[in-house]
Amino acid sequence: MLELDKLNELAESHGELQRGRVMVTGVIALSLAVLCFLGVLAFHFPQYLTTPELRKSYDVDVMRYVLLTAMVVSGGLALVNIIFNRTRWLSSFAFLLVAAAALLGGHKVDVDPNFPDGTPYIGLDWFILDLLGSSLIFIFIEKLFAHRKDQPIFRAEWQTDFHHFVVNHMIVGFVLLATNLLVHKLFGWAANDGLRGWIAGLPFWAGVLLIILVADLVQYWTHRAYHEVPLLWRLHAVHHSVKSMDWLAGSRQHILELLITRTLVLAPIYVLGFSKEVIDAYIVIVGFQAVFNHCNVSVRLGPLRYVIVTPNFHHWHHSQDDEAIDKNYAAHYAFLDYLFGTAVKSTRLWPERYGVVGDYVPNGFFKQLKFPFVWKG
Secondary structure: OHHHHHHHHHHOOOOOOOOHHHHHHHHHHHHHHHHHHHHHHHHHOHHHHOOHHHHOOOOHHHHHHHHHHHHHHHHHHHHHHHHOOOOHHHHHHHHHHHHHHHHOOHHHOOOOOOOOOOOOOOOHHHHHHHHHHHHHHHHHHHHHOEOOOOOOOOOOOHHHHHHHHHHHHHOHHHHHHHHHHHHHHHHHHHOOHHHHHHHHOOOHHHHHHHHHHHHHHHHHHHHHHHHHOHHHHHHHHHHHOOOOOOOOHHHOOOHHHHHHHHHHHHHHHHHHOOOHHHHHHHHHHHHHHHHHOOOOEOOOOHHHHHOEOOHHHHHHHOEOOHHHOOOOOOOOEOHHHHHHOOOOOOOOOOOOOEOOOOOOOOOOHHHHHHHHHHOOO
């Protein structure tokens, strides 16, 4: 019970990890152990725990190697800490999880690819891969180019944003199904074969630039509506309630806003008929920028900052500072805000405070889920 209390206390805490590298290695071991255990479950039940779109592109041998490597690293770090009596309580949990994953078959689990299409699923594999990739890439970038150098990885309210991250990844199947259905039902009438054929025939580079412009124009006006229409602000205030900017901050988003925005952005992409290669490139770009623009990094692009949205540009959008209110809506092309007169004008490079003015949005995933329906603002 004492060990469980310590684990709960760690999960509910924030700030710099204490006791030097020992605590760091313990957290790394436990985090990898959890992902390994979930990965083994995904191997056992791929029809229910993996996304069909990703499933088609997997190299099973590579995935097995990645799982084995993670198990060895996690188990090795945990075992060393246990032997030398360093954060034994934390490393013991990690080692037990790795052992459980191994007993369930580990990287040698047979995968049966023969199951019916259309099986309901949750995106456990998408969650594992995105969490592992995003944390490795963006935490490294944040440590290398930190804007607020004193901000720890586990900053205040990280638990709330992690809960949003988990839920939004797990329900990826529902989101894809709902948005595709809405797009086809609401906007299918607008599709024109002639225009779709011309768009699909554009050179790759032209198609990528155009799809980003089309998506960002829709995103700009949708985003602006979230700020200017009180009913929509109820949803969007959840996203703006984050008080610390980092790679996890962008995950704080109400599920209804996620559905509305994705439906409206995907509609013109479907109607115009962009090629699969262009859409795939757009997905990579939007996935990167959605995380990177919230990062705790200081990356200045010179004159290009007036063209491309950077963390500096988007941090202003999340600021409580007077000159930042209802400004910098663009997600990709910063020049849209300069074109429509909503770009921040300030002599300072960075804002001072983040969050909504008045800090009236409660902390906690479930409180934020019901907030738009109970707020009497």
